Amino acid sequence: MSTPGISILDGKYMVTMDLFPQQSKEFNQIYKFYEYLKEGRFTTTKCKDCGSEPFPPRVMCPDCYSTNVEWIDWPTIGTVIDVTEEAVGVPLGFGKPPLVHALVDLDGKKTFFVRIINCKTGELKSGDKVKLAVFDVDPVPQEFGREVINIPRVFYAFEPVK
Amino acid sequence: MDRNVCVIAGGMSKWGVRDGSQRDFFQEAAKACYDDNPQLNPKEIDGLLVASAYTERTSYQTHLAPLVAEYVGIQPKNICARVELLCASGSSAIILAFAMIKSGQADIVMVAGGEKLYTPQKWEIFYSELASVDHDWDGGQGLGLPPPVFAMVAKQHMLKYGTKKEHLGVVSVKNRRNSAKNPKAQFQTPVTMEEVMSGRMIVPPLTLYDCCPITDGAACIVLAAEEMAKDMTDKPLVYIRGTAQASVNNMSANMPNWTTWEALKIAAQQAYSKSKVDPKEVNVAMTHDCFTISEIIEMEDLGFCKKGEGGFFVADGQNDFGGQVPTNTDGGLLGCGHPFGGTGIRQGIEVTRQLRGDAIQQVPNATIGLTHNLSGFIAAHTVLIYGREVA
Numbered sequence: 261m262s263t264p265g266i267s268i269l270d271g272k273y274m275v276t277m278d279l280f281p282q283q284s285k286e287f288n289q290i291y292k293f294y295e296y297l298k299e300g301r302f303t304t305t306k307c308k309d310c311g312s313e314p315f316p317p318r319v320m321c322p323d324c325y326s327t328n329v330e331w332i333d334w335p336t337i338g339t340v341i342d343v344t345e346e347a348v349g350v351p352l353g354f355g356k357p358p359l360v361h362a363l364v365d366l367d368g369k370k371t372f373f374v375r376i377i378n379c380k381t382g383e384l385k386s387g388d389k390v391k392l393a394v395f396d397v398d399p400v401p402q403e404f405g406r407e408v409i410n411i412p413r414v415f416y417a418f419e420p421v422k
Numbered sequence: 423m424d425r426n427v428c429v430i431a432g433g434m435s436k437w438g439v440r441d442g443s444q445r446d447f448f449q450e451a452a453k454a455c456y457d458d459n460p461q462l463n464p465k466e467i468d469g470l471l472v473a474s475a476y477t478e479r480t481s482y483q484t485h486l487a488p489l490v491a492e493y494v495g496i497q498p499k500n501i502c503a504r505v506e507l508l509c510a511s512g513s514s515a516i517i518l519a520f521a522m523i524k525s526g527q528a529d530i531v532m533v534a535g536g537e538k539l540y541t542p543q544k545w546e547i548f549y550s551e552l553a554s555v556d557h558d559w560d561g562g563q564g565l566g567l568p569p570p571v572f573a574m575v576a577k578q579h580m581l582k583y584g585t586k587k588e589h590l591g592v593v594s595v596k597n598r599r600n601s602a603k604n605p606k607a608q609f610q611t612p613v614t615m616e617e618v619m620s621g622r623m624i625v626p627p628l629t630l631y632d633c634c635p636i637t638d639g640a641a642c643i644v645l646a647a648e649e650m651a652k653d654m655t656d657k658p659l660v661y662i663r664g665t666a667q668a669s670v671n672n673m674s675a676n677m678p679n680w681t682t683w684e685a686l687k688i689a690a691q692q693a694y695s696k697s698k699v700d701p702k703e704v705n706v707a708m709t710h711d712c713f714t715i716s717e718i719i720e721m722e723d724l725g726f727c728k729k730g731e732g733g734f735f736v737a738d739g740q741n742d743f744g745g746q747v748p749t750n751t752d753g754g755l756l757g758c759g760h761p762f763g764g765t766g767i768r769q770g771i772e773v774t775r776q777l778r779g780d781a782i783q784q785v786p787n788a789t790i791g792l793t794h795n796l797s798g799f800i801a802a803h804t805v806l807i808y809g810r811e812v813a
């Protein structure tokens with residue numbers, strides 16, 4: 261790897277240029293979301309005191325402010341409300357146009373605006389079913405003392421149910 | 423102490439794809455601001471609030487306010503700090519300056535906002551915008567750049583209320599016609615409805631002229647306590663009557679409604695109430711036309727027309743000169759461009775000119791003006807109401 265204009269950064273990892281979140285427990289207390297994601301599960305935290313199920317998952321309940329929370333599974337299949345297809349201006353890292361997004365009703369839990377992968381232009385329409393799609397993203401070279409260990413990472417989108 | 427607060431000067435740099443650095447633009451904006459009111463002695467300014475969202479990423483500069491103070495030749499003694507709320511950074515800083523003067527914590531405060539967004543390689547600002555939304559969740563879905571979000575808003579609004587692509591076009595044509603007369607605006611040429619309707623597809627139904635551009639530039643405004651303002655300008659005094667800012671969600675999954683912006687309705691209600699103004703009394707407005715559909719929804723949620731009728735309201739000329747509430751008379755974001763931290767200040771300057779009676783394109787006898795910004799994933803809304811008289 262080379263970094264034109266800044267030769268000293270050759271081969272260095274820059275968190276400030278990373279598309280995806282840190283997923284190791286040293287850098288993220290909700291790291292279990294990503295561990296479950298690797299198992300194909302879509303999860304969030306449920307408050308054991310008031311029963312609230314916020315998303316994104318978190319360390320404190322936003323409704324009663326309890327920190328007594330547990331991980332629960334959410335549906336991995338949702339229904340498309342509407343679709344957008346970005347023809348121009350797709351940011352670096354999100355493939356060739358079109359970049360497809362859909363407003364997805366996740367079985368009444370929340371309405372997610374998410375990226376749809378494995379989907380051709382014009383393929384997806386209102387009422388269609390989509391399912392969770394988990395994929396690998398670049399690992400993070402993280403320092404442990406003098407050692408550098410690559411932390412594997414995943415991220416999610418949704419894809420048409422065929 | 424509870425004092426009245428006035429705008430006593432305002433000016434902006436040329437906006438657009440600019441040669442120069444962030445600090446260059448702040449100096450240009452300050453110069454234009456000082457030139458707007460030669461009676462203002464900049465050495466008497468006792469506070470500075472700087473609005474800039476991407477200063478760390480595209481100019482690699484934090485602790486920006488003291489730097490700007492040094493460059494624009496002032497030595498604040500009551501406040502010198504930066505304010506950030508992305509697209510609403512400028513109007514947020516005006517609210518805070520207003521509150522400081524009103525409460526007696528400062529007397530004369532400059533609010534300066536701006537950005538250098540174009541980098542030597544253009545991909546970097548587009549990529550950096552992944553920081554504009556909840557980076558860990560919406561950023562990872564490729565939603566840093568807003569066109570897909572507003573395309574979904576437009577689709578849903580069209581479906582629910584019968585808003586047409588031609589209605590969006592009316593907003594582009596109006597705002598580009600206005601910016602063509604504003605020498606500081608990014609776009610100096612008008613566009614026709616035909617050009618707009620055949621514009622390059624970005625995210626259906628949004629085409630090129632539905633979207634505001636990326637912009638370099640800065641703007642400055644100076645606020646002062648009324649008793650001092652009276653001695654510092656011969657121009658009519660323009661007061662800030664009332665302000666509000668509301669947020670009910672941040673991540674996309676927590677949007678309560680895509681076609682009615684709840685936080686905007688809350689902010690508008692608060693601002694109207696504090697300002698003792700009814701929506702029908704607003705003579706001129708600068709609303710956040712980051713996309714054409716935004717201006718249409720803003721007409722509704724600001725109470726200028728009935729819910730769902732925004733498209734028909736703009737198509738009927740009701741937010742153009744001669745209509746109920748001329749909107750974005752200087753060109754708005756679609757015409758002037760949008761250097762995030764500068765926009766709320768640009769709006770404040772244009773409303774001030776309209777109320778003073780010296781705007782480039784004057785709304786006759788305007789006495790009450792409104793500015794509005796949305797920011798992030800339509801996650802916060804900011805409303806300020808200005809007037810020739812106090813509330």
Ligand SMILES: [Zn+2]
Binds near residue numbers: 312325
């Ligand atoms: Zn709870």
